Amino acid sequence: MTVESVRPEAPVTPESGLREAPLAGGGVPLLGHGLKLLRDPLAFMSQLRDHGDVVRLKLGPKEVYAPTTPDLTGALALNPDFVIAGPLWESLEALLGKEGVATANGPRHRRQRRTIQPAFRLDAIPGYGPIMEEEAHALTERWQPGETIDCTTESFRVAVRIAARCLLRGDFMDERAERLCVALATVFRGMYRRMVVPLGPLYNLPLPPNRKFNAALADLHLLVDEIIAERRASGQKPDDLLTALLEAKDDNGDPIGEQEIHDQVVAIVTPGSETVASTIMWLLQVLAEHPEHADRVRDEVESVTGGRPVAFDDVRSLRHTNNVVVEAMRLRPAVWILTRRAVTDTELGGYRIPAGADIVYSPYAVQRDPKSYKGSLDFDPDRWLPERVKEVPKYAMSPFSVGNRKCPSDHFSMAQLTLITAALATKYRFEQVAGSNDGTRVGITLRPHKLLLRPVLR
Numbered sequence: 357m358t359v360e361s362v363r364p365e366a367p368v369t370p371e372s373g374l375r376e377a378p379l380a381g382g383g384v385p386l387l388g389h390g391l392k393l394l395r396d397p398l399a400f401m402s403q404l405r406d407h408g409d410v411v412r413l414k415l416g417p418k419e420v421y422a423p424t425t426p427d428l429t430g431a432l433a434l435n436p437d438f439v440i441a442g443p444l445w446e447s448l449e450a451l452l453g454k455e456g457v458a459t460a461n462g463p464r465h466r467r468q469r470r471t472i473q474p475a476f477r478l479d480a481i482p483g484y485g486p487i488m489e490e491e492a493h494a495l496t497e498r499w500q501p502g503e504t505i506d507c508t509t510e511s512f513r514v515a516v517r518i519a520a521r522c523l524l525r526g527d528f529m530d531e532r533a534e535r536l537c538v539a540l541a542t543v544f545r546g547m548y549r550r551m552v553v554p555l556g557p558l559y560n561l562p563l564p565p566n567r568k569f570n571a572a573l574a575d576l577h578l579l580v581d582e583i584i585a586e587r588r589a590s591g592q593k594p595d596d597l598l599t600a601l602l603e604a605k606d607d608n609g610d611p612i613g614e615q616e617i618h619d620q621v622v623a624i625v626t627p628g629s630e631t632v633a634s635t636i637m638w639l640l641q642v643l644a645e646h647p648e649h650a651d652r653v654r655d656e657v658e659s660v661t662g663g664r665p666v667a668f669d670d671v672r673s674l675r676h677t678n679n680v681v682v683e684a685m686r687l688r689p690a691v692w693i694l695t696r697r698a699v700t701d702t703e704l705g706g707y708r709i710p711a712g713a714d715i716v717y718s719p720y721a722v723q724r725d726p727k728s729y730k731g732s733l734d735f736d737p738d739r740w741l742p743e744r745v746k747e748v749p750k751y752a753m754s755p756f757s758v759g760n761r762k763c764p765s766d767h768f769s770m771a772q773l774t775l776i777t778a779a780l781a782t783k784y785r786f787e788q789v790a791g792s793n794d795g796t797r798v799g800i801t802l803r804p805h806k807l808l809l810r811p812v813l814r
């Protein structure tokens with residue numbers, strides 16, 4: 357798929373000295389480039405880089421700006437002229453709630469970050485070590501050698517269990533993880549559709565896909581209500597994120613409202629499960645597709661542990677395992693598309709961005725750019741060795757983003773992903789089985805369509 361034609365850049369506006377970004381060709385009336393984004397979004401976003409550092413797109417009636425280089429996507433994330441708003445966040449707010457940290461801006465966002473940050477600080481992570489260890493080993497022990505494992509369900513189960521047990525101290529049953537997995541899969545797919553093809557009222561018609569979407573959304577909110585109600589009924593106040601949320605005060609020192617508590621739990625459980633689960637699926641796919649790296653992971657773990665089960669404290673010594681995780685996230689970043697909105701007339705890389713303009717960019721496209729990476733499509737964990745990592749341009753690898761919206765959970769996520777990869781590769785080799793489809797399924801996150809693997813004991 358190509359971006360067929362691009363109109364030449366308009367001349368520099370004399371009064372501002374800023375250039376007009378070129379308009380991507382190939383849009384169609386009403387939907388603009390929305391159909392292309394829907395049909396082959398990864399290729400579409402990746403090829404924009406051939407047409408400029410910043411390119412204009414049409415999504416429905418809106419004109420959207422797309423920066424394509426690492427320095428400009430980094431500059432965007434760090435510039436306070438751009439805030440969280442735009443189609444992605446509007447659909448997230450409408451469906452997941454308006455008062456959570458992921459969609460708030462300004463003072464509310466700063467206050468909410470202060471509430472949640474302690475639970476994710478580097479020095480808080482070792483406290484989660486025993487749970488991460490237990491869950492990583494439980495995952496490998498659940499499987500029987502030779503059976504077929506459905507990686508979607510299994511990855512969700514472990515991601516939800518770790519997030520819930522560490523952050524919400526919830527007695528999170530597998531049944532709930534399963535419900536959350538089904539609900540999130542449906543909700544995220546529907547949200548993505550609503551974002552790229554904004555057909556408004558058509559999504560309210562009582563058609564089977566809309567009904568399925570609404571039922572999944574209702575169950576997601578119900579699950580969160582259950583988690584909060586259970587904690588309150590228990591009368592306990594453990595030192596965890598849920599207690600911090602339940603006890604948070606607003607800027608006047610008053611307790612925050614019920615809606616904000618609910619939306620905050622949604623805003624943490626939702627990205628926390630979907631992103632980690634998708635990344636675990638890709639790590640399983642990598643271990644099956646690159647047995648040479650799976651063997652190196654196993655050898656590294658054994659050299660560190662001397663044969664005992666891998667532990668949380670080993671994580672910092674597992675350099676190759678960590679590099680495998682980073683390289684998997686480079687090629688398949690869970691968060692592959694992000695948006696912002698300009699709050700004032702501003703500029704990006706010398707291109708004019710008018711107030712109110714929506715911006716869209718793709719960490720997936722940036723992280724696969726051949727200008728930033730030699731052999732950009734090769735799976736090469738050694739590119740993260742200290743002597744080679746210097747070649748990677750700034751912001752060319754930001755799967756957790758940068759700036760004030762940076763994922764609070766980068767250390768929490770990397771620790772569990774490295775530990776899980778180590779535990780998996782030490783116990784098993786993996787083979788894809790008939791019926792497995794490891795092609796990339798695009799939604800709000802990226803994950804394999806249907807990864808089915810057979811674990812073979814080492």
Ligand code: HEM
Pocket residue numbers: 433457458459469519523623624625627628629631632635689690691694695755756757758760761762763764765768769
């Ligand atoms: C924000 C990626 C895991 C909670 C973000 C952002 C990215 C990201 C790119 C920034 C969005 C933006 O710039 O607009 C990831 C990846 C993960 C991961 C790749 C795992 C592989 C988690 C987990 C949690 C979490 C486990 C919680 C348990 C959040 C929250 C925000 C966020 C609350 C919003 C922060 C804010 O707006 O201030 N994540 N995330 N993430 N993430 Fe993560």
